[in-house]
Amino acid sequence: MRVFAKTESTAQRAGELNLRPGVTDISGQVYDLHMLMFSICVVIAVLVFGVMFYSIIRHRKSRGAKPAHFHENIKVEIAWTIIPFLILVFMAVPAARTLIAMEDASEPDMTVLVTGSQWKWHYKYMDSDVAFYSVLATQQEQIANKFTKGENYLLEVDRPLVIPTGQKVRFLITSDDVIHSWWVPDFAIKKDANPGFINEVWTNVNEPGIYRGQCAELCGKDHGFMPVVVIAKTPEDYQAWMTAEENRVKQAKEEEQRLLAMNMSMDELMIHGEKVYNSTCAACHMPTGQGLPGVFPALKGSPIVLNDQQAHIDIVLNGKAGTAMQAFGKMLSLKDIAAVVTYERNAWGNNTGDIIQPKDVNAVATGTGI
Numbered sequence: 524m525r526v527f528a529k530t531e532s533t534a535q536r537a538g539e540l541n542l543r544p545g546v547t548d549i550s551g552q553v554y555d556l557h558m559l560m561f562s563i564c565v566v567i568a569v570l571v572f573g574v575m576f577y578s579i580i581r582h583r584k585s586r587g588a589k590p591a592h593f594h595e596n597i598k599v600e601i602a603w604t605i606i607p608f609l610i611l612v613f614m615a616v617p618a619a620r621t622l623i624a625m626e627d628a629s630e631p632d633m634t635v636l637v638t639g640s641q642w643k644w645h646y647k648y649m650d651s652d653v654a655f656y657s658v659l660a661t662q663q664e665q666i667a668n669k670f671t672k673g674e675n676y677l678l679e680v681d682r683p684l685v686i687p688t689g690q691k692v693r694f695l696i697t698s699d700d701v702i703h704s705w706w707v708p709d710f711a712i713k714k715d716a717n718p719g720f721i722n723e724v725w726t727n728v729n730e731p732g733i734y735r736g737q738c739a740e741l742c743g744k745d746h747g748f749m750p751v752v753v754i755a756k757t758p759e760d761y762q763a764w765m766t767a768e769e770n771r772v773k774q775a776k777e778e779e780q781r782l783l784a785m786n787m788s789m790d791e792l793m794i795h796g797e798k799v800y801n802s803t804c805a806a807c808h809m810p811t812g813q814g815l816p817g818v819f820p821a822l823k824g825s826p827i828v829l830n831d832q833q834a835h836i837d838i839v840l841n842g843k844a845g846t847a848m849q850a851f852g853k854m855l856s857l858k859d860i861a862a863v864v865t866y867e868r869n870a871w872g873n874n875t876g877d878i879i880q881p882k883d884v885n886a887v888a889t890g891t892g893i
Contacts, residue, residue: 542554542557543708543709545708545709545710545711546709546710546728546729546730546732546734546755547709547710547711547726547727547728547729548727548729549621549624549625549710549711549726549727550709550710550711552620552621552624553621553625553711555617556617556618556621559614559617560614560618563610563613563614567610625711625724627725628693628723628724628725630691631691631692631693631725632687632690632691632692633648633649633650633686633687633690633691633692633693634648634649634650634692634693634694634695635647635648635649635684635686635692635693635694635695636649636694636695636697637684637694637695637696637697637705637716638696638697638698638699638716639696639697639698639699639700639703639704639705639716639738639742639749640656640698640699640700640849641700641701641742641743641745641847641849642659642738642742642743642745642746642748642749643656643657643658643659643749644656644657644684644705644749644751645657645699645853645854646684648765649695651765651768651769652769652772653765653768653769653772654853655682656682656853656854657680657681657682657683657684657751657752658680658681658682659677659679659680659681659748659749659750660679660680660681661673661675661676661677661678661679661748666748675735677737677747677748677750678735678737678750678752679750679752680750680751680752683733683752683753683754684751684752684753684754685753685754685755685756685761685764685765686726686728686753686754686755686756686761687755687756687757687758687761687762688728688729688730688731688755688756688757688758688761689727689728689729689758690727690758691725691726691727692725692726692727692728693723693724693725694712694714694723694724694725694726695721695722695723696714696715696716696721696722696723696724697716697717697718697719697720697721697722698716698717698718699718699849699850700718700849701718701742701743702715702716702717702718702740702742703715703716703738703740703742703749704716704738704739704740705724705736705738705739705751706736706737706738706739706751707726707734707735707736707751707753708736709734709736710726710728710734710753712724712726712736713739715740716740728755730755731755731756731757731760732754732755733752733753733754733755734752734753734754734755735750735751735752735753736750736751736752736753737749737750737751738750738751743847775856779856779857779881782857782858782881782882783857783881783882783885784882785881786880787858787861787862787878787880787881789865789869789878791862792861792862792865792866792878792879793862793865793866793869793870795858795859795862796862796863796864796865796866796867797866797870799855799859799862799863799866800863800866800867800870803851803854803855803863804863804867807819807847808820808821808822811823811871812867812870812871812873813871819847822867822871822873823870823871823872823873824872824873828867828868828873828875829868829873829875832864832868832877832879832883833887835864835867835868836860836864836879836883836884836887837887839851839852839855839860839863839864840852840860840884840887840888852888857881857884857885857888858881860881860884861879861880861881861883861884862879864879864884865877865878865879
């Protein structure tokens with residue numbers, strides 16, 4: 524699937540068949556290298572097929588041509604060995620130069636940790652406390668063909684990655700679960716995200732804009748719903764955005780401390796918990812809490828949900844290795860987790876009467892127990 528920057532028109536998209544030049548010096552080098560190799564292949568094809576068709580037509584039997592009788596020609600064999608070798612050397616020099624430049628992630632101006640999860644991306648700015656998940660924002664009604672599909676169908680997210688132009692940005696790429704691949708064609712970047720390993724790649728974007736990509740490694744049932752959106756801003760606009768994000772993080776920490784000192788009512792937790800459950804959990808465990816037999820376990824009547832508060836909170840926080848149950852500790856707030864666990868323990872007839880507070884979630888997260 525081709526991926527396009529937001530600024531392109533539909534006509535340009537429909538007519539574009541070639542590799543795109545992109546918006547970085549490296550992507551420009553990759554494009555030039557591609558065109559060089561393509562031109563060489565075209566010239567070789569024209570020469571080879573030209574000689575072949577000329578020989579077929581000029582020396583056909585109907586014209587009385589007689590085949591030559593010879594077994595070896597040293598000069599021809601030397602020629603067809605040396606000429607391809609020289610062509611390959613001519614192609615290898617610019618290719619090696621471009622590949623070396625692509626792999627040189629040293630001395631970056633900033634670093635972003637990119638972590639793939641089923642099925643979303645997590646971004647962590649290594650020189651600040653700013654970190655967030657980036658999740659598909661296309662409406663489910665569009666996917667189900669109930670609404671008209673938007674211009675950026677399946678290529679839009681709730682929180683895009685933001686980077687500055689004119690600065691070398693290094694990406695450290697890894698995964699929480701299976702192999703993903705972080706792919707942004709306009710940057711000439713496509714790097715696998717392997718669990719337990721960290722790969723690195725870099726970019727230096729020349730033009731402000733919105734650039735789109737997606738996961739390019741088959742990673743499960745929602746592989747096609749894992750887009751990448753990067754907004755490149757001028758350094759001044761980027762700094763203003765970063766300041767606002769750092770203030771938001773600071774406020775979130777202050778709110779978290781306030782929540783730890785308060786108790787929420789059952790009604791408040793249930794109302795908020797239902798919203799969190801429907802947006803985060805219902806796709807697997809179903810809105811009825813009955814799950815999908817043999818695929819996703821039911822929460823209705825679950826022994827953990829009915830009997831073990833700490834295990835219930837822990838599995839929501841940290842996930843379960845070897846299963847599709849992912850960790851939500853970085854994605855959801857203490858309030859969100861307290862509310863959704865309370866909701867699961869009291870919905871669909873579970874009716875345990877348990878009320879989980881944010882301080883209980885924090886106790887499990889910090890290992891002090893509840």
